[in-house]
Amino acid sequence: MNAMARIGRGLRGHWGWLAAAIWCSVAAPHAWAADAAPIEFHVAGGSLATVLLTIAKQGHLVLSFDATLTRGLSAHPVDGTMTAKEALANALAGSRLELIDVAGGTLTLRRSEAADQPGSASSSAHVLPRIDVLARPDDGQAAEDGFVVERSSTATRTDMALSDVPQSVGAVSHAVMTSQQATTVADALGNVSGVTPSFGFDNANYDVSVRGFQTTTLMVDGMLYESEAYPPLAGIERVEVIKGPVTLIAGGVPAGGIVDLVTKKPEFETRRTLTTQIDSIGQRSGNIDLDGTFGDGSHLGYRFVASGELDSRNYGGYDGRREFYLAPSLRYRDSSTDITLGFEHYRNRLPILPYTVGGTDGEPLPDTPLTPVSAPSDHIANESTEVHLLAEHAFGDGWSVRARARLLRDDTETFWNVPLAAFDDAGDVGLDAIDSRTVRHQATVAGELVRKFKAGGISGTLLAGVDFWRLGYAQDQSPDNPSEQNLYAPQPLATIPGGPLAPIASYVARQWSAYAQAQFAFGSRLRLLASLRHTNVLLSDPINQLDQHNGAWTPNLGVSYRLTSSATLYANWLHGFDQSLDEQTSSGAPLPPIRSEQVEAGVKFDLQGDKLFATAAVYRVSNDLAIGSDPTNPLYAVALPGQRSRGFEFDLQGQALPGWNIIGTLTAASSSVDGGNGAAPAVAPRSASLWSTYAFSHDASRGWGVGGGIFAHSHEPTDMAGFSVPGDARVDATVFYRAKHWSTQLGVKNVFDRRLYGPSEHAIYIPVLPGRSVVLTTTFDLG
Template sequence: MNRPVARRAQFTGWRALAPGLTPLALALLSAWPLHVRAQAAPAQTGNTMPAVTVSATATPDATTEGTGSYTSKTATVAGKTEQSIKEIPNSVSVLTRQRMDDQNMTTIQEALRYVTGVQSVDYGDGTAYFKARGNMLGIEFDGVSMVSGLQYQQQFDLAMYDRIEIFRGPSGVMDGAGDPGGTVNLVRRRPLDTFHVATETRIGSFGSARQVIDVTGPLNKDGSLRGRAVLVGSDALKSVNGTREKEVMAYGALDYDIDPRTTLSLSAGYQINPISGLDYGASGVTNSTQTALIGRVPSSWSQNFSPSWNYAYTSLEETNANLVHRFENGWKAQTTLFYRHELTKGDYAYSGPGATADGLSSYGEQRQRNSYDWFGADTNVSGPIQAFGQTHTLTIGANYSLLSYTQQSGFVALNGPFADGTFSLYDPNAVTKVDTPFTYGANNRIEQYGVYGQARIRLARPLTLVLGGREAFFQQTSQTILPSVSDWSTQAQLNHRFLPSAGLVYDIVPWLTAYANYSKFLTAQPVSTFAGAGLPPRTGEQYEAGLKGSFLNNRLNATAAVFRIHDKNRAVGDPDHPYYSIAAGKSREQGFELEVTGEPLPNWNVYAGYTYLNVSYENDAPDLTDGTDPKHLFKLWSNYKFSQGMLNGVTVGGGMLAQTQITRGVEQGGYAIFNASAGYRFNRHVAASLQLNNIFNRGYYIRPPGNFYSEFGARRNVMLTVRSDF
């Protein structure tokens, strides 16, 4: 188990008070991870020791590693500190370390695909886009909000993380300007206070291999310095023929207790992801006038529609520093600094726009090199306040996020062997590579900062009012560097914009709460009107209400929520001036969500999530670049461990993902994917599992074809995983 921050608070007198204690007991008492207060009783005479009263308040900890559970009692994504999920007046899900392991998740795409209400859509190059409630999601790294850090960006291997927290709905109070879909918080694995070595070896039916080594433990005698190192290497052939993805990841972390109440945490990560045979898929079939997408192309769900020389490469570097101090009065102060550098480069050909019914399409070669630098900082204080006979909680803080990136790209239209210069999608290796110089380049800068506050006001014993507010600032600027250098210009700017939120939590009974919330959002729009002015930001609000229950002695959690989002001032095309925009679009996203996670019976873990979403537009239309959203989305995973009898040590699991149709140029009909697993624990150190994915070999698109690009779902495959734990 992770060691709480205040672990080294000691009372120096245990041996004198109880000379019969064993060395182990003395060690445990000396390292008691709680706040200890000793109060002497009136003096006694003779050899009788004075009576000692010990009172302690446990420090909340949202860590999921080692719990063996699919559910978590607390999360940090809603307010920068650990909060009971049942007392948060918003929809929050936690993907625990146990469920990531049981479902063999290694990428954020795989993980978010099995989170309630989230669409995870691959892009073909190791990146993806993610939506909830009809809108894009934002991201935090250990509670530090990073502008433009999730969509279409490579992320670290999940071996680096303890859990993934997902907040659905506007999160502007903590994160600033952004889409109202919600926020994903990736929380790192921390060093443990006992020595521990774990390995994972995996092979897959397409010819993939993966190895993980995880070492952690104390680095000095008193355990005040702890470390962790995680190494990952993989070499994988994908479901699509000829596509090969490699990965090397190294992660290291140190925790140091400066004093019993102050902990400094440092971490760093490095990862590379080369891809050969990169396939962006086929474009959709158009009619004779090239105006409407009417069908789909593939002859098989393993077809690679790109030449074998396609290549892409991504490298990630990341550092994180966190300083936490816990005061004796229950208050906590923390500051986190975050830096990430990403380099992406590639040289590839892809088809489109559109294709003919017999599979002929134009191709173009694109070469690009992009570098990104993110810097983020967050500082906050939080703690209890006694007033009017009740205990209230206040959090105040400030954060800053900066993204600076440089883009360079070049494109060459390729001339094919057919009369109209096209190529056959079924013979992509006929597409020859040409020299493609960079013809476009730009420097870009997105800066966001603000101050925020959240108050949990206990109006009465069963009723809590949660108020939040943020003063937000945002600026986006750019400068072209190719074909010529220009001056910096401002695309979007927001100053002194106030973002409020309000929620009520009512404890109906100890195991059931009801809640309602209101929150406002705004999103900068870096586009211009015909007159040259920038568009005002998208604005709107969400209304949400729900129930949260905790059953079976907190082993099983269930939530139900209804929501409605009003979104206005959306950028739409100017009907009088092509290539320009006006702020005239409106949309409404509404629906409900159900989620159950936990352990309904001993040794049985289950997760189930269902979402109904209805999206309507006024003077606007769905962005078919990213596609429409399924109206119904259901996700399930269950895992049972036999602990006695002839099957002792056997584990069985299974689940499914089902969704109704979506449209992106062409329509992807509804589909369901079924997976199953079986495992055996040989002893307390070694276990193995066999997982069968897409049992019925369902052919489907994760990303249906539009004018460009498509992505197949993986065909039926088998995965053998062996884990050791010492």
Template sequence: MKNGSSHARRLRVAMLSTAALGLVLAGRVTPVFAQAVHTFEVPRGDLATVVTRIARTAGTPIAFPAGLASGRMAGPIQGSISVQGALAQALAGTGLQVAPGPAGSLTIRAATGPSAAAAGGDVAAIDVTDEAAANRYGDVGFQAGDVGLGSRIPNAPAKEVPITINTITSKVLQSQAVTTATDAVQNVSGVSIGSSSGGATAFTIRGFTVSDVTVNGLGATGFGNSGFTQIPIDEVERVEVLKGPTSILTGATTRGGGINITTKRPTDRVIQDVSVRYGSYGYKTLAFDFGGPLAGTEGLTYRFNLSGNKADENYAGYRDAREYLIAPSVQWTDGSTTLLAGVRYSEQSRSPIQYTFIPRLGADPNNPIIHIPRGTTQFNPNLHYLDQTMAVFSEQSHDFGDILGMNLVFNNKIRYETSANDINSFAWLGSRAPRDPAGNYNARQVNSKYSFNRLVEQFDLTATYDAGFARQTSKFSVDYKTIDLSQSTNNAPITSINPVLGLPQQALFRPENSIGTAYTTVNGTGLGYQYLEKFDTLDNRLHILGQVRYDDYRYRNGSGITGNDRASVAKPTGISWTAGGAFDVTPYFTAYGNRSAGFLPTYSVNNLTGLTAEPEQQDLYEYGGRFFLLDKKLTLTLSYFDLRATNVSICDAILGCNFVQVVPGQSSKGVEFDIQGEIFPGFNIIGSFSSTKVKYESPLFSLPFAGTPQYTASLWGSYTIQDGPMHGLTLGFGARGNSNSPTNYGGDTSAFNVPGYVTADAMIGYDFDRWSLQFKINNMMNKYYYQPSYSANYIGIGQGRNFLFSAKYSFQ
């Protein structure tokens, strides 16, 4: 039989068994070998993961249907015993038993009643060595498996990809009890969350501002504002950060890197979880996560996520934050064809963070930032960011099998979303009138309304040829995207406010659009063509990756009191590419490097020429190494990067970002360190450190690069007691922070330092039977700190000490 066909079957079975939680290791053994003694160090966990580790340690194929493992806990399994002895400990009290399976494998069945086959059918053995089958990406605890949807090669093991892609797994999200996916990215080196006045979260990755976030690999970079939707945490499976120019995923690149959120999908594993959370400021959540096979059908599975949360107020004193989510999806597969369809509706009313500023004149040179006590509400406690988003999405794939010696697979993903945003916020102006009372500064309320419709589609045709000594993967892709966005903004009259007291308060500014309303419209389409090659050879030790793509954009940008007073039409095109390789020097160390080039179109007007600014160009060199330690349960990544951007557009200090000043370039160089995985049974860590230096290349811009700290660091560890009367008890502790970061007023010549900070968090949890309980304290020392800021009139104040209690009950 041809190798290409055999490889295709292994890939198909791997995808199916991922959701079913089956696990086996490569190799074939006889029942006699099931009596061989092995040394096991398997921590307590869900039954599927425990059986997974037993099989990996022993090299024994083990099969079981989805329903038998769902919702059961087992372990720890420690000591030198046989496979059957280890399984007997894992299955004790579950009503399950081990029976011989085909070809020397073992099968887990119900001890009484219907057989395992009747309950759902045995799962075929799959060839896995460094991956777990307990989820679709092979993540094991804190350690990531495949690169996921942060690239166009989602099934490739991370060690084979010569690009830095960091992953925050679902276990990390659970351990840290994060309530937003954006908080999770602070685990990654070179990434920090900064202050942004627009209501959308802004990140810094490798020194460059990033505001676009893709969902399941689909995004629309290059079309300006991406809306203000945040994916609710109860729908998030993992978060991926792709470093450097991101043309491999989005065509038009994002500065410094990109963030991809992977959401939960239909699964063969029966899921019936109910979660509740209660925290500071009256924060309350009720969430349901249901999934599994649809009864009476074959190959049809579903996932249904429903959640709602509400808070009395936030740490800044703004009231009535709330969020609602409904996200059903269904998937059908017959082994070669897979069809997925789903809907996501979310409604969010987020409260503004608390922020302060530096006075434009008369600032204290030693302490220039105005110190505002936490909880001091400015203008009105009902300021809010209201977002309503509906997304409809579908995926189709078909494995054509062996055609002319190659395995051919077709994939198509499409998402349409529509969103409406209503924002009531305010802005510090940083100035004061001579007659203003002492301590008062000018500010005003701002009301903005956004609406947008967006369609994104990705088509891939993948051909895989396996010659035995080498494997070649070729991918041909076509991307299409379109967006229609409109915005209206009204500014209230300037008011003198005492920021320390928050007085005087005002009525909420809710004007009707009038002659003073400023409008912005963006209409655009983009079409991209991509060719990607991945070549694996030398006993699968050398991995070469190359991709090139051409993108053609057409969009129209209008602004003014009608939205069309100042209109510009742009037709940017560009070629982007990536070339790199990874080599397994030893089974425990992989060296990699790449060079990437990307471009970022802009729809803003060059304020010197009056024409649409030319696209920004980016060029990256990156080198690194991945170390696989402690029986490959711990991954350590060290990398160096040199990223340069030319023809960079900077928002006009007075006219805003519809008009830009073009500078020759910016450069960013640095080193990054990431570590994640298991130190010893039950003890998991995730940590990072980065040193980044960013500067303008033009002598006309001598100011430090605003909003970018040179050093960032984070560390989180958790330990679960493995045996004894306290087994299942988990303790967690961590800290994160960054060094000082510069900020300024854009066009001004003065620069200021925003002080760095370090905060510490702690957690205690307990798993027993079907319950999982957790109590988390954030910012234990109640540190008062500022976030890095891109502008001196918007410096975020970090949240003080707060707590969150969560409980989850699994019915299965």
């Protein structure tokens, strides 16, 4: 568990400062049109409607028009640095259409009254026409087309095409997750190179390793999200992984990178869907997604997402998964202001996964039965409630302000017999019955001032911001209750009795940060990205009587150079920081902060008219120390040699040919811990994945499609020398049919019914994954 997770997750006290900060950041008058600042556009030619919508989204404009105006028309590529309105006018050249302003800041199209001046822009106010096509400002969310994700704002805090970001960023679109019938974030992360979801002793959930460095820190919508459970995919639009030290966007976190989940928000489109999914191993789930506006042409939109799951038993015989998720949100948007207010409530009960242990030959004990080793009722339960605000307002001359805020409460209850030791190849194990409750509270608030500019041949974005994060952690646990069990002939165990609970941990942490970033574009080819952040973290631990502090400056530099319209070289030199608090040394001296460094170089490709995207990267990332138990006194901590990781990664995603979508990864890496004496646990040196779907377009087979893929990895070390999880490969396949108002998909996971093991940090706990299963998903358009 990383340092932020170790110092706890909670908040007490008054919230007045938070409300004041939010109000001040959004209570500015509407003073300008968002297109005033020049932007660098690289929009491929194509249908006029598609080009116009792409420009409007990238330029943060609200554009609506009657689809009959653009039917059958095409536009040339729009390439260069200009305002969004200038880009739209260029796209309209020769179309005999003109751009006009509508009251309220919306733009629309009409037939040009002057036939000799097509593609012009008019500032006179008009009535909004019938809306057939609507584009809205992009708010930093990726533009998605099938499997490809074109843009993101997470890695740099500024909206950029992924091909221009001088850093490796993995992104998994909603279309990919849907086509794979994914059920968890871990499923989605299998499509990103260098990323491994792994299981620890909280086995119903999972941690994530990025480039060999384990992290339990998660971001949602660009803010830290301190919860034991990942939100369900029903509320997730896409999954991003920012690789390398990410102190600029997250503060003190591990060196390898971080996962950011982008949630579903109001999209100002009328869309209502109901989805159900069942499988052959007992999972039953459903979700509803309602998206719309309060009236035609309204600037106020809503999104309502709800999902649930109720299973009787999991494939290991434990009492089944139960889940309820509710996420309503409201969004106000016009040409200069964008405010989203969201609420989320998530409650789940996760059964224990069946598992085996490492044998004396270093491999998992074979053929252990998929029956409960402990009580069938063993589980981990989680309940979280969260409210968040995202706000942005644009002033004149390229100035804008942004605000983000989150309040979160998370409760976790653990009832399960944790494996403590493996005794022999006969399958004897020692267990300890755990009954504990953990409560976390989190508050986050951040504000940024942004300035877009153009001076001669140089354009760019300057950004300065501050953020504050406060959390606390309280854990109560019952006394140890050891027992013995045999994996091959398990005897039924009684349900763990509740209580009595006693406090074992309680602390509060605060993090203050200030940062600045400068992004420069020199012409249309060269980009430079530089940033500097100072982070302070304070910990107060009344149980251990600790008051500790860490702080660090972290400079970063990245550069990208566009070789051609489809190839971009990039390199970066990044620095990170992870605090070392909540640790005591035998001498009483504080441990220094953990500092990290990454050097990375790569090339990015935009192919097939920006429909196919690829990244190839080589990297070296390291931190200067690790924290472990003092060998002379295990009750204290000591600084150990740091971790090193280097490797090659390749990612490919998008549309290879009409109807043929593909996403694939390749990773070849090495990592070392403890001064080179060991390898990072649960991280495979070699891994690859390939998933592809094809939708038939001939009249006789229109609507039908097929898909399939393979997910493979080499052996994965554990925390015990000589013990590892063997390499394996899983093959999945699917067939689907899509009609106008409904779709259905039948998939088979683990087609060859192989015995697969989950990546594990510990040799005494190796999860056994499901065998072959059949999954049926049906989606209805509710109109």
